[in-house]
Amino acid sequence: MSQSQTAKYEPWNERDFTHVRPYGDTFDDGVVQLSFSLPVPFGEEAAEAARQLVVKMGLTEPAVVHQHDLGENFTFVILYAKTQAAVDYTKIKVAKVSGARMSFYEVNEYIKEQIGRKITIIGACTGTDAHTVGIDAIMNMKGYNGEYGLERYPMVEAYNLGSQVENEEMVAKAIEYNADAILVSQVVTQKDVHIPNLSQLVELLQAEGLREKLILVCGGPRISHELALELGYDAGFGPGTLAPDVASYVVQEMVKRGLK
Amino acid sequence: MSKLYLDSHQVARARQAAATIADSLEAFMLERTTVAVERTVLRLYGLDGVDADYVPLPNVVVDHLKEAGVLDQGAARFVINAVVQRDLTIQEVGELVADGTLDLLDIPLADEATLQARATALAATALDGIRANRAKRDHYLNTLGEGKRPYLYVIVATGNIYEDVVQAKAAARQGADIIAVIRSTGQSLIDYVPYGATTEGFGGTYATQENFRVMRAALDEVGEEIGRYIRLCNYCSGLCMPEIAAMGAIERLDVMLNDALYGILFRDINMQRTLVDQNFSRMINSFAGVIINTGEDNYLTTADAVEQAHAVLASQFINEQLALRAGLPAEQMGLGHAFEMSPEIEDGFLMELAQAQMAREIFPHAPLKYMPPTKHMTGNIFKGHVQDTLFNMVGVMTNQGIQLLGMMTEAIHTPLIHDRHIAIEGAKYVFNNMRSLGDEIEYKRDGKIVARAQQVLAEATAMLEDVQEIGMLEAIARGMFADVKRTMTGGKGLAGVLMRADNYFNPFETLLRAELGLEAITR
Numbered sequence: 001m002s003q004s005q006t007a008k009y010e011p012w013n014e015r016d017f018t019h020v021r022p023y024g025d026t027f028d029d030g031v032v033q034l035s036f037s038l039p040v041p042f043g044e045e046a047a048e049a050a051r052q053l054v055v056k057m058g059l060t061e062p063a064v065v066h067q068h069d070l071g072e073n074f075t076f077v078i079l080y081a082k083t084q085a086a087v088d089y090t091k092i093k094v095a096k097v098s099g100a101r102m103s104f105y106e107v108n109e110y111i112k113e114q115i116g117r118k119i120t121i122i123g124a125c126t127g128t129d130a131h132t133v134g135i136d137a138i139m140n141m142k143g144y145n146g147e148y149g150l151e152r153y154p155m156v157e158a159y160n161l162g163s164q165v166e167n168e169e170m171v172a173k174a175i176e177y178n179a180d181a182i183l184v185s186q187v188v189t190q191k192d193v194h195i196p197n198l199s200q201l202v203e204l205l206q207a208e209g210l211r212e213k214l215i216l217v218c219g220g221p222r223i224s225h226e227l228a229l230e231l232g233y234d235a236g237f238g239p240g241t242l243a244p245d246v247a248s249y250v251v252q253e254m255v256k257r258g259l260k
Numbered sequence: 261m262s263k264l265y266l267d268s269h270q271v272a273r274a275r276q277a278a279a280t281i282a283d284s285l286e287a288f289m290l291e292r293t294t295v296a297v298e299r300t301v302l303r304l305y306g307l308d309g310v311d312a313d314y315v316p317l318p319n320v321v322v323d324h325l326k327e328a329g330v331l332d333q334g335a336a337r338f339v340i341n342a343v344v345q346r347d348l349t350i351q352e353v354g355e356l357v358a359d360g361t362l363d364l365l366d367i368p369l370a371d372e373a374t375l376q377a378r379a380t381a382l383a384a385t386a387l388d389g390i391r392a393n394r395a396k397r398d399h400y401l402n403t404l405g406e407g408k409r410p411y412l413y414v415i416v417a418t419g420n421i422y423e424d425v426v427q428a429k430a431a432a433r434q435g436a437d438i439i440a441v442i443r444s445t446g447q448s449l450i451d452y453v454p455y456g457a458t459t460e461g462f463g464g465t466y467a468t469q470e471n472f473r474v475m476r477a478a479l480d481e482v483g484e485e486i487g488r489y490i491r492l493c494n495y496c497s498g499l500c501m502p503e504i505a506a507m508g509a510i511e512r513l514d515v516m517l518n519d520a521l522y523g524i525l526f527r528d529i530n531m532q533r534t535l536v537d538q539n540f541s542r543m544i545n546s547f548a549g550v551i552i553n554t555g556e557d558n559y560l561t562t563a564d565a566v567e568q569a570h571a572v573l574a575s576q577f578i579n580e581q582l583a584l585r586a587g588l589p590a591e592q593m594g595l596g597h598a599f600e601m602s603p604e605i606e607d608g609f610l611m612e613l614a615q616a617q618m619a620r621e622i623f624p625h626a627p628l629k630y631m632p633p634t635k636h637m638t639g640n641i642f643k644g645h646v647q648d649t650l651f652n653m654v655g656v657m658t659n660q661g662i663q664l665l666g667m668m669t670e671a672i673h674t675p676l677i678h679d680r681h682i683a684i685e686g687a688k689y690v691f692n693n694m695r696s697l698g699d700e701i702e703y704k705r706d707g708k709i710v711a712r713a714q715q716v717l718a719e720a721t722a723m724l725e726d727v728q729e730i731g732m733l734e735a736i737a738r739g740m741f742a743d744v745k746r747t748m749t750g751g752k753g754l755a756g757v758l759m760r761a762d763n764y765f766n767p768f769e770t771l772l773r774a775e776l777g778l779e780a781i782t783r
Contacts, residue, residue, distance in 0.1 A: 035678065036678070037676070037677050037678045068678075068681065068685075070430050070433075070434060070677060070678065070681050071429065071430040071432075071433030071434060072426055072429050072430040072433065074430055074677055076677075076678040076681055128444075128445040128446040128462045128463075129445060130445050130446060130448070130449075130526075130527065131445075132526075132562075133561055133562070133635070136562055140562075140743070142743060162528060163527075163528075164446055164449060188445050188462060188463040189673075190417075190419070190462065190463045190673065190674055191419070191462075193462050193463075221639075221671055221672065222672075239638065239639060239671065240638075
């Protein structure tokens with residue numbers, strides 16, 4: 001697929017970030033791999049259906065490299081194809097959680113110096129979600145992967161309320177503990193059940209006039225900062241987040257917003 | 261002969277400590293009953309259906325007796341009394357109580373001998389139905405046969421029982437031996453069992469008797485077609501442990517999660533409530549020929565798998581002793597453990613192998629339930645598939661009973677239809693290709709694997725002897741299991757626990773204890 005008009009383009013010397021395509025083993029080859037199942041019987045027709053579908057996705061040169069009969073008239077396919085689409089990397093803007101990442105010690109020092117009192121953070125898995133692995137990793141004394149959880153922070157009063165906490169209960173606890181920040185963990189996201197649940201908490205906090213008085217953060221394997229902002233949260237944290245990531249953000253945001 | 265050179269005296273010491281712990285818990289459990297146990301009695305008698313507000317009739321009747329302050333004598337006494345005195349069926353009694361036209365306390369009590377005889381006769385008939393289910397399973401196993409161990413266990417979790425059926429049948433055709441229908445998130449915390457076929461759930465499908473029946477029929481159908489009995493699994497643990505066990509017995513489920521400690525630690529269910537519930541539910545599981553699965557693997561989702569390996573083993577010892585006291589034979593004890601160490605650890609595989617081989621040797625007849633990596637799974641599905649492959653190697657090398665197949669998309673979503681296929685294909689490859697490797701292997705006497713197993717056994721023995729000293733309930737309160745602390749009076753469901761009255765009477769318990777070779781309760 002050599003193109004005469006790009007013959008002088010020598011990406012190994014200088015990369016052009018304005019037209020970026022997937023890289024397989026040659027610059028600009030646009031190779032993508034796909035796998036999916038179709039609810040049709042196994043056979044030649046299934047492979048052809050997959051090829052046509054991939055072409056309709058805007059890809060070219062679809063090649064079915066493997067297909068398997070899943071039974072009950074389902075067929076699994078693995079394909080390779082190419083895309084002609086390109087993006088301008090130089091124009092990319094991504095919403096990111098602001099502020100520097102501080103260590104356990106730095107966060108506690110920062111609170112002492114900049115806020116001058118212990119701060120209170122409450123957290124829970126809310127709604128029907130019973131999977132506390134995420135909130136536990138952030139909040140429990142022991143923490144995760146060698147990073148202490150918020151309960152261990154001397155300048156943080158941390159309350160892990162556990163699982164299946166209703167949004168109303170969350171708001172009541174925020175008032176009871178006079179919370180500076182609320183952390184909401186959502187692990188179960190099947191059929192997007194987390195979206196209305198997360199939105200409801202924002203509405204309840206607004207109704208109570210609390211929304212602007214505290215930092216509201218959500219996290220989970222399918223949470224992004226962008227989604228969090230969209231839902232009315234101050235920040236969102238995805239997979240791989242540890243306690244210092246969340247704590248650094250919360251304390252800096254408190255100071256930025258004058259929530260002392 | 262132990263390949264790990266485990267000291268049989270030390271194993272016996274650990275088992276003895278666990279037996280002492282289980283004895284004290286048993287005494288505690290047999291003095292009490294719960295609303296769930298009494299609802300179970302009514303379900304076993306055949307009471308089913310819901311009232312105008314969709315409250316299940318077993319709840320309606322038990323709440324009626326509880327409000328009247330007589331539930332501590334057992335629900336059977338009053339319901340069978342109505343059957344005797346008014347010539348009604350159990351179902352009619354429930355319906356009349358539900359529409360408010362019958363107050364069970366208004367009916368004069370029949371004489372004790374008549375009551376007991378009728379209650380026992382009806383209970384015996386109900387148990388015959390479960391016995392027939394067990395015979396039917398045995399017939400299928402004898403005629404259709406079953407997959408080799410480790411059984412391939414996969415989950416379905418669409419929320420819609422009819423769509424679950426499609427995926428379950430596809431999985432069976434691909435090679436799955438056990439289909440588990442994951443429950444809707446939060447079901448473990450509701451104090452009733454939903455009714456009827458359900459098509460909406462969160463992260464899973466409600467456990468209802470009708471859903472059990474629908475899936476059972478589908479798996480029998482596909483099993484007959486492919487010539488292999490397909491086992492059905494669901495979950496007892498939660499506030500309705502014995503009720504769900506009863507439903508499973510009636511609808512011929514084969515495998516059921518059953519672990520009070522899981523409910524205590526991870527669902528914050530009151531420990532008194534769920535321990536009492538567990539004992540009766542395990543008796544029902546035992547009689548129904550159900551393999552129970554215990555939840556030790558869950559400890560490792562909160563606690564570290566390397567540091568807390570001994571707590572898993574200690575809990576297996578306790579679960580074994582509690583199961584024996586519920587009449588459950590070793591062949592039905594799917595004691596749990598998991599492949600949950602960080603993949604970054606040098607020689608981590610050796611420690612996993614040591615743990616699995618040790619469990620195999622200590623519980624030689626138990627169909628151990630081996631859980632896949634979850635905690636250290638990431639969005640990198642390609643690496644995840646390799647993690648699952650190592651897990652499968654340990655499973656076949658150590659002859660595990662039930663291999664809960666890992667999904668490469670574990671950290672992302674409930675399994676897509678082809679995730680399940682890829683998992684089954686990978687497991688079948690490893691199991692077949694390495695089938696007899698375990699038989700060929702001996703471990704170096706002064707090597708790392710032997711040393712690790714011996715260390716974990718020593719730590720577990722010490723832990724059990726500590727727990728024996730302070731008592732199980734106190735040990736839980738101190739956070740000795742999974743780093744989670746729970747108290748005697750904390751958690752959900754305590755209001756549903758009652759001390760048994762002197763004339764307490766549960767004909768199913770009495771019959772089951774005799775059937776299962778347990779001593780009769782004397783008071």
